[in-house]
Amino acid sequence: MNWTALATSLQLAATTSGILLLIGVPVAYWLAYSERRWKFLVEAVVALPLVLPPTVLGFYILIAIGPRSLVGSWYEVLAGRGLPFSFEGLVLASTIYSFPFAVQPVAAAFGSVDRRFVEASWLLGVSRLGTFFRVIVPQSIGGLLTGAVLSFAHTLGEFGVVLMVGGSIEGVTRTVSVDIYEQVQVLDYASANRTAAVLLVFSFVVLSAVYALNRRIWSPWSFADMGRGRGRNDVSG
Amino acid sequence: MRTWGGAAVETMFQVEIEKRFPDGKTIEAAFEMATDSPGVMVLFGPSGAGKTTLLRCIAGLERLTRGRVKFDGEAWCDVETGAWVPPQRRSVGYLFQEYALFPHLKVSGNLLFGIHGLPRAERGVRVSEVAERLGIDAMLHRYPGELSGGQQQRAALARVLVRRPRLLLLDEPFAALDIRTREEVRSYLSELLSELRIPAIVVTHDWADALALGDEMIVMSEGKMLQKGAPQEVLTHPVATDVAWAVGVETVEPGNRIRTGSDTLTLQVGRAELVAVDSGFAESDFWVCIRGEDVTLETVPGASSSARNRLPGQVRKLEPRGPLTKVTLDVGFPLEALVTRQSALDLNLAPGSRVWAVFKASMVHLIPRR
Numbered sequence: 001m002n003w004t005a006l007a008t009s010l011q012l013a014a015t016t017s018g019i020l021l022l023i024g025v026p027v028a029y030w031l032a033y034s035e036r037r038w039k040f041l042v043e044a045v046v047a048l049p050l051v052l053p054p055t056v057l058g059f060y061i062l063i064a065i066g067p068r069s070l071v072g073s074w075y076e077v078l079a080g081r082g083l084p085f086s087f088e089g090l091v092l093a094s095t096i097y098s099f100p101f102a103v104q105p106v107a108a109a110f111g112s113v114d115r116r117f118v119e120a121s122w123l124l125g126v127s128r129l130g131t132f133f134r135v136i137v138p139q140s141i142g143g144l145l146t147g148a149v150l151s152f153a154h155t156l157g158e159f160g161v162v163l164m165v166g167g168s169i170e171g172v173t174r175t176v177s178v179d180i181y182e183q184v185q186v187l188d189y190a191s192a193n194r195t196a197a198v199l200l201v202f203s204f205v206v207l208s209a210v211y212a213l214n215r216r217i218w219s220p221w222s223f224a225d226m227g228r229g230r231g232r233n234d235v236s237g
Numbered sequence: 238m239r240t241w242g243g244a245a246v247e248t249m250f251q252v253e254i255e256k257r258f259p260d261g262k263t264i265e266a267a268f269e270m271a272t273d274s275p276g277v278m279v280l281f282g283p284s285g286a287g288k289t290t291l292l293r294c295i296a297g298l299e300r301l302t303r304g305r306v307k308f309d310g311e312a313w314c315d316v317e318t319g320a321w322v323p324p325q326r327r328s329v330g331y332l333f334q335e336y337a338l339f340p341h342l343k344v345s346g347n348l349l350f351g352i353h354g355l356p357r358a359e360r361g362v363r364v365s366e367v368a369e370r371l372g373i374d375a376m377l378h379r380y381p382g383e384l385s386g387g388q389q390q391r392a393a394l395a396r397v398l399v400r401r402p403r404l405l406l407l408d409e410p411f412a413a414l415d416i417r418t419r420e421e422v423r424s425y426l427s428e429l430l431s432e433l434r435i436p437a438i439v440v441t442h443d444w445a446d447a448l449a450l451g452d453e454m455i456v457m458s459e460g461k462m463l464q465k466g467a468p469q470e471v472l473t474h475p476v477a478t479d480v481a482w483a484v485g486v487e488t489v490e491p492g493n494r495i496r497t498g499s500d501t502l503t504l505q506v507g508r509a510e511l512v513a514v515d516s517g518f519a520e521s522d523f524w525v526c527i528r529g530e531d532v533t534l535e536t537v538p539g540a541s542s543s544a545r546n547r548l549p550g551q552v553r554k555l556e557p558r559g560p561l562t563k564v565t566l567d568v569g570f571p572l573e574a575l576v577t578r579q580s581a582l583d584l585n586l587a588p589g590s591r592v593w594a595v596f597k598a599s600m601v602h603l604i605p606r607r
Contacts, residue, residue, distance in 0.1 A: 116337040117337055119333075120331070120337040121339075121350070122298075123298075123325075123327075125325050125351050125400065126325065138342075
């Protein structure tokens with residue numbers, strides 16, 4: 001079992017979902033509430049990583065962050081080293097690759113918050129930003145959690161993009177999925193099996209924990225709504 | 238002092254709205270209300286008449302195509318000058334049809350939501366004051382989903398009143414309630430509105446609500462204002478057939494309780510006495526409402542029947558109303574009956590004919606008169 005690779009994977013996944021939460025939430029808000037005519041174009045771009053083969057995405061990202069590109073050359077000037085085959089480059093690639101997994105559940109959650117609640121908040125004197133944090137976010141906790149977990153899990157499991165952009169540098173860019181691939185390449189099936197099993201169990205535990213938690217978060221009002229609150233109209237005030 | 242329509246601009250709420258939707262549907266309305274002698278304006282009309290849109294324009298949830306909304310001289314919105322006050326700063330209290338209580342907050346959280354900028358002590362005082370007035374103090378620690386419809390409405394009203402709004406906008410306050418709760422809420426709301434001394438606009442499609450709550454009433458249909466006046470005046474003297482159709486009740490007369498039976502009331506209406514079902518009213522002055530369809534006409538005193546009201550009278554006027562004939566009678570008060578054209582022929586009805594008007598006590602709708 002390659003613990004260094006697991007550490008790299010976890011670090012990458014945590015960093016990526018953290019960044020995605022920061023970037024994804026405003027984008028999701030825009031997607032949920034904008035009435036621009038060209039919104040569909042943004043939606044299509046956000047969804048692209050879902051359908052593109054990881055090699056295609058990885059290839060373009062590699063070109064885009066290469067030393068001859070604008071981004072790549074700036075980064076070299078600022079950081080003193082190149083983006084390709086570095087952890088930072090991998091974070092950038094993962095962020096793009098997992099973008100729809102973070103944005104779509106969050107946008108769906110924002111979009112399903114009843115418009116009346118938003119308007120009610122405005123009419124109670126609360127600003128748009130205040131309404132976002134006090135009405136929209138609390139009613140979208142499930143979507144936010146789902147977005148974070150899906151992007152985390154998706155980053156943990158990515159392979160093609162990592163190989164294209166990060167290569168397989170031990171302790172830097174060699175993630176668990178790449179490590180398993182290399183073990184299979186050298187016919188070390190026993191090691192591959194152990195690593196794969198650890199990843200499988202870990203992913204399952206994280207997902208179950210989050211889904212269980214997700215359900216608990218909703219319970220204070222959703223269960224009240226469905227159960228005790230059923231007598232909505234039978235008792236008068 | 239600048240004036241508008243004869244009254245001081247500083248104490249006027251003035252509305253002149255044109256709202257055109259992309260599909261061509263247009264809503265137009267113009268009215269004004271005094272803000273120093275608060276009253277209740279009822280926006281009345283069938284669904285789709287544009288009442289809620291009008292309310293949303295006033296609240297600042299919709300932009301106008303043309304016109305202006307001014308409160309005490311302050312332009313909340315003026316398309317010509319480009320003035321715009323966002324809904325947050327209009328200090329209107331808006332009661333949504335389905336209340337829109339925040340499901341993730343307890344009732345107390347809902348009440349505190351709009352006053353979190355105030356000092357803590359002040360917030361506590363305001364919440365307990367309003368909660369007590371609306372009788373929801375026992376429910377402050379419950380979630381909206383755990384309350385009945387009537388309780389939810391009180392909580393939503395409390396959330397609005399705790400901010401001490403300058404204007405109240407109530408969108409179909411009774412629509413989400415069952416009939417029994419409705420009667421009860423109607424009487425406490427009419428009491429509350431007259432006690433609050435805040436001008437209020439109430440949207441409804443129910444003429445009984447209009448009579449119970451309104452000091453003034455605007456009838457709307459298909460985006461246009463058809464008539465404006467005192468509710469009883471509008472209901473009994475519709476200026477147009479579409480108003481009559483919209484309000485749908487032919488006879489609205491004042492009546493007084495003269496006797497109380499075990500489960501009925503006897504009322505003096507004009508020179509006649511009639512019997513109505515007593516739903517536990519404490520009042521003794523009512524609007525007596527009778528729909529034309531519920532009145533049966535007889536030319537000879539018929540066999541015994543279960544109908545409690547059998548009033549002798551005289552036909553004054555016959556008018557065709559679609560497939561029916563509207564018969565105006567004098568039975569001690571003006572009463573209108575709707576009968577089929579064939580019945581009118583069979584009974585040989587003509588102005589001056591002697592008839593008996595028969596209707597059940599349960600068909601007499603009583604609305605307490607303020």
